[in-house]
Amino acid sequence: MARPTIADIADKAGVSKGAVSFALNGRPGVSDATRARILQIAEQMSWRPHSAARALGASRVDSVGLVIARPARTLGVEPFFAHLLSGLQSGLSAHSISLQLLIVENTEAEIEVYKRWASEHRVDGVILVDLTVRDPRIDALRALELPAVVIGGRGGKGALASVWADDRDAMLSIVDYLAALGHRRIAHVAGTPNFQHTQRRIRAVRDAAPRLGLIDAPSLTTDFSDAEGAATTRKLLSQADRPTAIVYDSDVMAVAGLGVAMEMGVSVPGDLSIVAFDDSILTQLMHPALTALSRDTFEFGRQAAEVLLEVIADPTNVVNLRTADPVLTVRESTAPPSS
Amino acid sequence: MARPTIADIADKAGVSKGAVSFALNGRPGVSDATRARILQIAEQMSWRPHSAARALGASRVDSVGLVIARPARTLGVEPFFAHLLSGLQSGLSAHSISLQLLIVENTEAEIEVYKRWASEHRVDGVILVDLTVRDPRIDALRALELPAVVIGGRGGKGALASVWADDRDAMLSIVDYLAALGHRRIAHVAGTPNFQHTQRRIRAVRDAAPRLGLIDAPSLTTDFSDAEGAATTRKLLSQADRPTAIVYDSDVMAVAGLGVAMEMGVSVPGDLSIVAFDDSILTQLMHPALTALSRDTFEFGRQAAEVLLEVIADPTNVVNLRTADPVLTVRESTAPPSS
DNA sequence: CTGAGGTGATAAACCGGTATAGCTCCTGCA
């Protein structure tokens, strides 16, 4: 028998299809003896539910979706998504839920995907990343009544569940550390200005400056690319009163910045300290290895999966989970300023 | 009306469900006038097929799967998978096919996933990556009768469809280039020995050596990690007659190797030329920027998607598609040997 | 002895599509 159905099991066990369904799903309606017999036969025939049939009857697909709206070119290097994916799957596979992944070019396309998924019943819920300031996706998902969990930001007035880390505290820990080393001119090469986490990090730097007696603490926004990271670094290092330390919002930009410094003859960490707000193998491959903020992205993904499943089970249950705080891994790219 | 079904459309159009199904799927059985009317009503009600219902009736899921069996740690950095994914999706979304992604730890787990997917009818076909020498997945997939396309290798005696690039020619182009520069001591830091492409590259180097008059052309295998790439480089550079050029099987290892060279005071490209067998932003961020073999991974993925869809449509049709040859992008890490 | 209530099961409807057998016209050809 190629692929047994519950009808085959019912035949063999001498019971009805319904009884088999009850037994296999662990719900009342059959005696313990019958249940055990059915389970044994199912096992022996190596029966597996037909996902489409189950989805049709039970109106749940056992599948969730993740859409990433970034140009493919900028994707690969950051280990963030790979680790997030692994974590997500670790959380999902424990419940036999599968993951649909889609990479699109922009937010409009992303919303279109949600609409299609919702109308085709392809996923039970979705995971949102890269939250922007007035994110149109939140209203779209609310309108679609598609369960969702936001990663790395609040779901707007408690509307959507979320899993987030404290970017503010993390940024403060970096600035505090640099100030403690003696730095007073600290620059911040930030990411895309409309990302929520960019805003939070910029605000953290601005708020900390007076308390720490920083002379200057500019935040310069970029598009997260290595090119703009390099260009911004060049601009900063060409100033008369150039910063003695630069904090980069991503590891890729930090690496690009390090390259510019070397090229301009600015020694790291002698003349310039560099910190990356995100860790990866990249920062460790450099010479000097970069001091970086390490986040447990895998665990992040795992927790997001858990929260999403809770929300799918009970959509009224808006969870807002704060994950473990990131920690600063000090390496060779930071030192007291030279004089 | 929340989510219209074809029954709703049939009601509104005053025809039967069957007629609606015919019209929406563009098959004969209805007049052009009726078809147009039905399509218009469907459009206006913004109808979308329920994926599970369609899957159940038509026994096709409009979804394909990709399993990556690598530890999450080594995944993130290589842009290869991100680009491959983008390409795959570009090819699939043109046909409204979705992609299931799964990351597992090893090949056994991967085969388990295929078994589950097959028995649950979750995918119409799968894409295989990282083909090994006597790959157990090929027989497993054949037994499951699950359509598949192999990326970057032949599907074993023409059993499975495949999309592949000519690794041999690519490696020869690198070695030829280095020999033309004057190098006679060329080393090859290879990847995992049981990967088919590793074998092909090693063989290419070995075969080219006598023709080019190379004094020594050792291939040293690694696990593709930056750590082993670095360690192997250290070993090579510590030899009495150290190589004047090293070819690395991945960009990550090349970057790690560059770091070791700098650390040991070996100047690049003065004392040592470095070539990476794979290009990415990583190679461009380095100083010096690395000469690398560029492959159009996006296009690779797109073609793999096309081939897979062909195989799903007609499983007897075993396609073996050779993609565009990779090209060598010369940057700053290669030069004639110093004397 | 009767009726209420619970247990263990069955039969049938249902989910939303697709596939097929069959029916009704209409047309064209002998």
Add this chain to the structure above:
DNA sequence: TGCAGGAGCTATACCGGTTTATCACCTCAG
């Protein structure tokens, strides 16, 4: 005029599960 054949459509079975209505049977309280 009669009939074959095809176009256009309907009715219905079917895919493989889940869910509901119903029922037989047993137990126990009144």
